[in-house]
Amino acid sequence: MASTLRHVTFKNSHIDIAGDLRLPSDFSEVDKSHAALVLVTPGSSVKEQAGGIYAQRMVDKGFVTLVFDPSYQGQSGGEPRDLEDPWARTEDVRCAVDYLMTLKFVDEDRIGVLGICAGGGYAVNAALTEHRIKAVGTVVAVNIGRANRQNEASPDTGFQMLAAVGKQRTIEARGGAQHRVNWIPDSPEAAREAGIDDRDTLEAVDFYRTSRGYNKHSTNRMYFRSIAPMLGFDAFQ
The missing domain is CATH 3.40.50.1820 (Alpha/Beta hydrolase fold, catalytic domain)
Structure with missing residues (x-):
């Protein structure tokens, strides 16, 4: 059964x-x-x-x-x-x-x-x-x-990202368009064109953005304002 x-x-x-x-x-x-x-x-x-x-x-x-x-x-x-x-x-x-x-x-x-x-x-x-x-x-x-904080080139980069999120929030508060970014490249070809050689990213693209694991309900888009709460989060505390 x-x-x-x-x-x-x-x-x-x-x-x-x-x-x-x-x-x-x-x-x-x-x-x-x-x-x-x-x-x-x-x-x-x-x-x-x-x-x-x-x-x-x-x-x-x-x-x-x-x-x-x-x-x-x-x-x-x-x-x-x-x-x-x-x-x-x-x-x-x-x-x-x-x-x-x-x-x-x-x-x-x-x-x-x-x-x-x-x-x-x-x-x-x-x-x-x-x-x-x-x-x-x-x-x-x-x-x-922690992964997002460590991915930033320097503490200043993190502050710059938070400033960009704040600017985007102001745009939306005033009636402007929402902004989204990719989680990963949309295809293996896009990853190659971007010069990405990180193994984890390439394996994610090979699964999520090909017939192996693609699903129409996964948009591969992240609402830009997500960056601020992610930078302030720690899973192990």
């Missing part, structure tokens, strides 16, 4: 979060002892991509799994679109646990979280204060705040 996929929705405050709930092949509605995992996706990624792959691998091992699109992204709600808000991402995890707590077939003392890349940092951050999470796993976990 194959595993079962259910499309579900739960709330983070006023935002509808779109999720995929997977049930193992030996699933029973009357069995209240199923262990469950919340899967937390990488930055820019939606539930059908890396998170969905790991969710399926873990359901094949007998877990109930829940993977979801972050607030403001994919098929989840929230405005402005493409916002990467670390605090919202962490709260998404807590709200996913809330949802699992409503399922009678999930053992509330056997809920874990598995985060991938930036999702690994968000998973750890959520578990620091969400003690209903009994186990934490990560795959190439990234502290997105």
Whole structure:
């Protein structure tokens, strides 16, 4: 018997979060002892991509799994679109646990979280204060705040980025257009043309921006104002 996929929705405050709930092949509605995992996706990624792959691998091992699109992204709600808000991402995890707590077939003392890349940092951050999470796993976990701070050439560069965000906020407050930037190049060809030789970036492009992992709900765009909250975030504090 194959595993079962259910499309579900739960709330983070006023935002509808779109999720995929997977049930193992030996699933029973009357069995209240199923262990469950919340899967937390990488930055820019939606539930059908890396998170969905790991969710399926873990359901094949007998877990109930829940993977979801972050607030403001994919098929989840929230405005402005493409916002990467670390605090919202962490709260998404807590709200996913809330949802699992409503399922009678999930053992509330056997809920874990598995985060991938930036999702690994968000998973750890959520578990620091969400003690209903009994186990934490990560795959190439990234502290997105620290990574962004270290990527800046100097402290002055960080200040310049914050100044640019402030300028953009003023433009939007006065009725101007929103601004978005790419997470990664839109294609392997674009990466080569840009002279990018960083292995991690090239591997991300080869997965997310080709037929291997492309999904129409992943825009590969980040709302520019996301930069400020990311620079101020630390996943491990």
